[in-house]
Amino acid sequence: MINKNRQLKEAKVAEIREKLEKAQGVVFSQYQGLTVEEDTELRKKLREAGVEYKVYKNTLTTLAAKELGLDGVVSYLEGPVSVAFGYEDATAPARVLNDFAKTHKKLELKAGIVDGTIYNSEEVAKLASIPSREVLIAQLLGSFKAPLSNLAYLLNAIKEKKESAEQA
Known part of the structure; x- marks a missing residue:
């Protein structure tokens, strides 16, 4: 026992x-x-x-x-x-x-x-x-995405400015 x-x-x-x-x-x-x-x-x-x-x-x-x-x-x-x-x-x-x-x-x-x-x-x-691991990863990806979005917006604005200058 x-x-x-x-x-x-x-x-x-x-x-x-x-x-x-x-x-x-x-x-x-x-x-x-x-x-x-x-x-x-x-x-x-x-x-x-x-x-x-x-x-x-x-x-x-x-x-x-x-x-x-x-x-x-x-x-x-x-x-x-x-x-x-x-x-x-x-x-x-x-x-x-x-x-x-x-x-x-x-x-x-x-x-x-x-x-x-x-x-x-x-x-x-x-x-x-x-925060949980998933939240931290989402925050990290969000911080990567913001500068890339701004760059894309900037490049698009330059392209549109050139196109409008060519048409004028």
Whole structure:
């Protein structure tokens, strides 16, 4: 019985470690006090953003974090802590949880990890203000497009001026 329990715990630690390794962004939050409806709403918003949301035992999360050399996150794993994993967009967990926390004061951001760097709750809130990758790409393309559009307009105006001068 004890051996089977240990195997289950080791498997869970391996699962957490794998998710921490694979995720581009991870956010730890305290969810105590949320109603079932609020929790369901939060999970739906996270799912829509492509974020996986789990609740693990802190001791198992601590073991997984230590195995990955993320010892700095251990101090944040006290009380009921949930973990949001963003695999596609590193800032998605921070954005969704931060937006939700603005209207639901019971949800508290504790810490986050992006590319192996650990951030406290204030830094996670700052990460939440970074637009998604798609938005950043669109902004970049827009900044490329504006000068090209101006150049095309200028060249067209020169052409029309020459044509009108030739006709006169």
